Structures are given as C-alpha cells and as structure tokens.
Amino acid sequence: MGKNLLSIFDLSKDELKSIIKRAHELKKEKKEGTENTNFKGKSIGLLFEKLSTRTRISFEVAINDLGANAIYLNPRDMQLGRGETIADTAKVLSRYLDGVIIRTYGQERIDEFAVSSSLPVINALTDLGHPTQIIADLFSIEENGFNIENFKLAFIGDGNNIANSFIAAAAIMGFDLSVAVPKGFEPNSDIIKKSQKLANSKIEITNDPKIAVKNADVIYTDVWVSMGQENESNGKLNVFEPFQVNSDLVSHANNDAVVLHCLPAHEGEEITKDIFDRFEKVIFEQAENKLHAGKAVLEYCFGLF
Numbered sequence: 001m002g003k004n005l006l007s008i009f010d011l012s013k014d015e016l017k018s019i020i021k022r023a024h025e026l027k028k029e030k031k032e033g034t035e036n037t038n039f040k041g042k043s044i045g046l047l048f049e050k051l052s053t054r055t056r057i058s059f060e061v062a063i064n065d066l067g068a069n070a071i072y073l074n075p076r077d078m079q080l081g082r083g084e085t086i087a088d089t090a091k092v093l094s095r096y097l098d099g100v101i102i103r104t105y106g107q108e109r110i111d112e113f114a115v116s117s118s119l120p121v122i123n124a125l126t127d128l129g130h131p132t133q134i135i136a137d138l139f140s141i142e143e144n145g146f147n148i149e150n151f152k153l154a155f156i157g158d159g160n161n162i163a164n165s166f167i168a169a170a171a172i173m174g175f176d177l178s179v180a181v182p183k184g185f186e187p188n189s190d191i192i193k194k195s196q197k198l199a200n201s202k203i204e205i206t207n208d209p210k211i212a213v214k215n216a217d218v219i220y221t222d223v224w225v226s227m228g229q230e231n232e233s234n235g236k237l238n239v240f241e242p243f244q245v246n247s248d249l250v251s252h253a254n255n256d257a258v259v260l261h262c263l264p265a266h267e268g269e270e271i272t273k274d275i276f277d278r279f280e281k282v283i284f285e286q287a288e289n290k291l292h293a294g295k296a297v298l299e300y301c302f303g304l305f
Contacts, residue, residue, distance in 0.1 A: 002099070002120035003301045006110055008131045008168040009194070013149075016135070016172060019296045020148070022305055023139045027292040030065065036295075038304055039068035042098040047073040047080075047113075048124070049104040054263060054290055055124050055132070059101055062294040071097070090116035099301065120301040127161060127226075128188060133262055134165040136293035137220070138173070140286040144258050146217050152176040154216035154253065156209050156243050157270055158236075159187035162222050162262060167203060171195035176202040180212035182239045209243050216253040220260045221245045221270045237269065246272040258282050 004010065011019070029036060044063045048056060056072070063070035073093075075081045080089045090113045093100055099120040102110045107128035114121040123131050142148045152175065155163050159181045167187055170177035171194070179187060186192075186205055196203055206212050213219055224240045245259060259271070259279040267273045276283070299305055 002303055004114050004121045005131055005297060005301055006107075006114055006121065006123045007129050008134055008165050008172065010131075011172065013172050013174070015300070016138070016169070017148075018305060019135055019293070019300050020139045020142060022296040022299060023135070023289070023293045024143075026295045026299075027289070030292065036065060037067035038299060039063070039066035039098075039302070042068040043071055043096070044068050044099045044101065044298070045071045045073050045093060045097045046124070047075065047093075047100055047102045047104075049075050049102075049109075050125060052103055052124070054287055055103060058290040059124065059294050062291055062298060065291075066295060066298060068098070086112045087116040089113070094118040099298070122297060122301055125161060128191075129165045129168070130161045130262075131165055132294060132297055133162060133290070134169050135297060136290040137166075137260060137262070137286065138169065139293050140260065140282070140289045141218055143285070143289070144218075144282065149174050151217040152178070152215055153218045153220060154209075154212040155179045155220045156212060156245055156249070157181065157221050157240065158224055158226065159185050159205075160222060160226050162220075163187045164191045166220070167191055167195045170201060170203050171199040174199070174201045178202075178204050178206060178212035178214075178216070180206050180209040180243060182243065183207050185239075209249055210252050213249055213253040213257075216257055218258055218260060219245060219250060219253055220262075222262055223264065223266055224270050240270070244270060244272065245275055247274060250275060260286050263287055 060070040094117050101122045101124045103124040104110055105127050107126045110123055138148050155166055163179050164187050224236050261283050267276055
C-alpha cells in the first residue's frame with residue numbers, strides 16, 4: 001500500500017532527512033544521465049483541482065524519469081466535477097492507478113480521499129499546507145550550505161499554506177523560524193500550537209518583518225494573494241506593503257543570507273526587482289529542486305528507501 005504524505009507532520013525528523021538526502025542523489029543521477037526505472041509499469045495520477053506550473057510539471061517529469069506513466073486528471077473532465085463523491089472517486093482510482101498526487105482546496109478533501117484510497121496519496125498543495133514544496137525548499141537550503149537542523153529562516157508575507165508547513169517543519173527539524181505577517185493574517189492557530197509544543201527551537205509569529213529577519217540565514221517570501229483569493233487583492237496589497245522583501249529589509253539579516261521564493265513572483269509587490277535579480281539563480285535552482293524532491297517523495301511513499 002505504501003505511505004501517504006498529507007502533511008509535514010506525517011514525517012519524522014529522520015524521514016525528512018532521508019528524503020532530502022535521496023533528493024541530492026537523484027539530482028546527481030539526473031545530471032549524469034543515469035536511468036532510473038524503479039517505477040516501471042506503474043501509473044500515477046495527478047488530480048489537480050487548482051492550477052499549477054511548477055508542481056504539475058515537476059511531478060510529471062519526475063514520474064516519467066522514474067519509468068512510470070503520469071496521468072493528469074482534471075476534475076472538470078471527471079464525474080467528480082458532476083457530483084460523484086470523493087470517497088467513490090478514491091475507490092475507483094485505487095483499482096486503476098498505483099498512486100495519486102492531489103492539489104486541491106480544503107485539507108479535508110485530500111484527507112477524505114486518503115481514507116477511502118488503498119494507494120499512496122501525496123499532497124501537492126491544499127489551502128492548509130504544501131509539504132512537497134517545503135521538502136524541496138529544505139533541500140535547496142541545505143544545497144546553499146546551511147545546516148537544516150540549525151539555521152534561522154524568516155518567512156515574510158501571508159500566513160498561508162507555505163507558512164503553515166514551515167512552522168511544522170521547524171518543529172520537526174529543530175531550526176529557528178520567525179514568521180512576519182500583518183495582523184489578521186496569521187498562520188493556522190492549531191498548527192502554531194502543535195508546533196510550539198513539539199519544538200525544541202524558537203518559533204515566533206510577529207507583525208514586524210525587521211524583527212523577523214534579524215540574524216536570519218534565509219529570507220523566504222511568497223505571493224500575497226493566493227489562488228482563490230483574487231477578489232481580495234486590492235485590499236491585501238495595501239496591508240502587505242510594509243512586508244515587501246527589499247534591500248532595506250534584507251540589510252537587517254545576516255550578511256550571507258539568501259532569499260528564496262516559491263514562485264510565481266510578482267516583482268514590485270512581495271519582492272523588489274533588484275532583490276529578485278540578485279537571488280535569481282538561487283530561486284530558479286529552488287524551482288528545479290521540486291523535480292528531484294518530488295522523485296524522492298515518490299520513492300519514500302512507495303517504500304523504496
């Protein structure tokens with residue numbers, strides 16, 4: 001049956017480290033042209049209710065690189081889009097596929113699917129969390145020379161699914177995390193409470209981005225308006241303006257700090273053009289690493305290491 005990855009909380013520290021280690025190996029194999037047929041004969045479905053560029057394409061290429069077939073499932077082309085239940089859809093797909101990667105809205109949708117599925121189910125983003133993105137990010141942070149068990153990350157912006165997953169990851173891995181958000185846009189309170197109870201490191205929520213970036217090794221930002229929130233964009237842009245990652249804010253972090261962005265970037269909003277250009281190579285390497293981390297996640301969920 002394999003394992004599900006529905007939340008970062010599904011992983012132990014050792015499991016996270018093992019997945020990231022395997023991502024390093026898979027990236028090296030890709031660069032060397034080494035063929036990997038661990039998934040030969042398997043079919044993996046991508047059930048995406050939300051649009052995607054990097055997550056969809058990186059997983060499709062990852063599946064193909066592993067020797068399996070990637071089948072993109074658009075709910076509008078399925079009976080799921082006409083009222084068939086999630087449970088029934090999960091039971092049917094379990095008889096056709098070997099695994100399912102899901103990108104959806106409410107976390108309850110993927111949780112309900114997983115209960116009725118006999119396949120490994122991977123969360124490729126919900127409104128609550130984005131575990132595969134955070135795995136790729138930690139891989140990228142380690143690649144930039146930081147110890148992922150002992151560094152400080154400052155997340156600046158909206159308390160969204162990325163922020164939620166970083167809070168959980170900090171509790172598991174032990175790195176320090178400071179999340180700076182405007183009042184009223186804090187991350188999920190249940191995740192904060194659970195993480196602060198588990199953590200042996202510092203996890204703080206602040207409304208001051210300059211406090212957040214003090215002593216930071218990594219500054220991380222994301223779009224201010226997530227998918228499905230477009231109608232809130234005008235009001236949010238004004239509120240979030242003081243949380244822009246710009247040269248002044250970066251100057252308050254460590255001298256060798258790097259800036260990451262999970263993309264797409266809206267230059268002039270959450271990040272200025274000069275800062276994006278300065279860290280462009282790191283950011284696009286971060287995007288590439290979704291491919292290698294995705295392969296490692298697939299191998300982990302299928303019990304291959």
